[in-house]
Amino acid sequence: MMEENLRETLMGGQSFSWREEDGFFTAVLNERVYRIKSIGDAAADPFLYDYFDLGYDYEKARSEIAAKDEILRKATESTGLIRLLKQDHWIALISFILSQNNNIKRITGLYSRLSEKYGHEVEKGYWSFPTADELSKATEEELRQLGVGFRAPFIIDAVRNRDILEEAEALPFDEAMKALEKIKGVGPKVASCILIFSYQRREGFPMDVWMKKVMAEYYPGKDASYFHPYEALSQQYLFSWIRSIT
DNA sequence: CACCAGGCCGTGC
DNA sequence: GCACGGCATGGT
Numbered sequence: 001m002m003e004e005n006l007r008e009t010l011m012g013g014q015s016f017s018w019r020e021e022d023g024f025f026t027a028v029l030n031e032r033v034y035r036i037k038s039i040g041d042a043a044a045d046p047f048l049y050d051y052f053d054l055g056y057d058y059e060k061a062r063s064e065i066a067a068k069d070e071i072l073r074k075a076t077e078s079t080g081l082i083r084l085l086k087q088d089h090w091i092a093l094i095s096f097i098l099s100q101n102n103n104i105k106r107i108t109g110l111y112s113r114l115s116e117k118y119g120h121e122v123e124k125g126y127w128s129f130p131t132a133d134e135l136s137k138a139t140e141e142e143l144r145q146l147g148v149g150f151r152a153p154f155i156i157d158a159v160r161n162r163d164i165l166e167e168a169e170a171l172p173f174d175e176a177m178k179a180l181e182k183i184k185g186v187g188p189k190v191a192s193c194i195l196i197f198s199y200q201r202r203e204g205f206p207m208d209v210w211m212k213k214v215m216a217e218y219y220p221g222k223d224a225s226y227f228h229p230y231e232a233l234s235q236q237y238l239f240s241w242i243r244s245i246t
Numbered sequence: 247c248a249c250c251a252g253g254c255c256g257t258g259c
Numbered sequence: 260g261c262a263c264g265g266c267a268t269g270g271t
Contacts, residue, residue: 103270
């Protein structure tokens with residue numbers, strides 16, 4: 001059995017909710033604090049079972065991805081098992097708006113500051129990410145002061161258009177992309193991240209600056225369809241791999 | 247000083 | 260339709 005790489009799944013750019021402290025991965029989700037050491041800790045909890053998508057066979061998917069070509073074999077062997085998280089839509093929307101032209105470390109910091117300023121404390125020192133209602137109280141000026149920069153008006157617009165998240169649920173992938181892209185600051189990359197990491201849409205294939213390098217260098221002339229039916233998971237292995245060797 | 251980070255918007259053609 | 264500059268912030 002392939003070793004699980006919980007760190008890559010939780011800290012590798014899918015989510016900005018988790019912190020690593022004292023050998024535990026910790027996050028405030030579902031109105032409480034979760035502290036886990038390994039994926040085994042998630043199986044008994046219904047919320048985490050769903051969040052970590054434990055009903056899906058990631059071992060099988062990984063081995064089929066690895067068999068596709070030499071690059072994917074290298075990418076899958078460069079790390080342990082990676083999962084695709086099923087996060088809250090609203091948290092994913094704001095998280096990936098924050099992510100544009102930004103780096104993972106700073107995105108995580110902004111996520112924390114938003115939580116402490118607009119969220120609520122569920123346990124001493126642990127703050128939930130603000131709900132849409134809570135974040136609706138923020139002004140553009142406040143958000144800029146907090147450090148989100150040019151993304152401030154995008155967050156305001158996301159609050160205003162929050163209902164699109166519900167609509168996207170029932171739409172086929174391409175239409176869900178278009179619906180999400182009606183929100184300011186949401187383009188193809190951000191929309192596909194939201195659909196993969198909170199709607200379980202495995203046909204998404206986010207093209208960030210890292211993936212553009214991978215495609216140009218190793219898959220010239222190809223696109224997401226080459227990786228079917230594992231577009232999203234292949235992308236996640238390639239993303240992890242290219243960052244690890246660069 | 248420059249250039250980069252899980253990009254997108256507005257403008258011009 | 261595509262190319263390009265601008266954009267807040269912090270790190271290297």
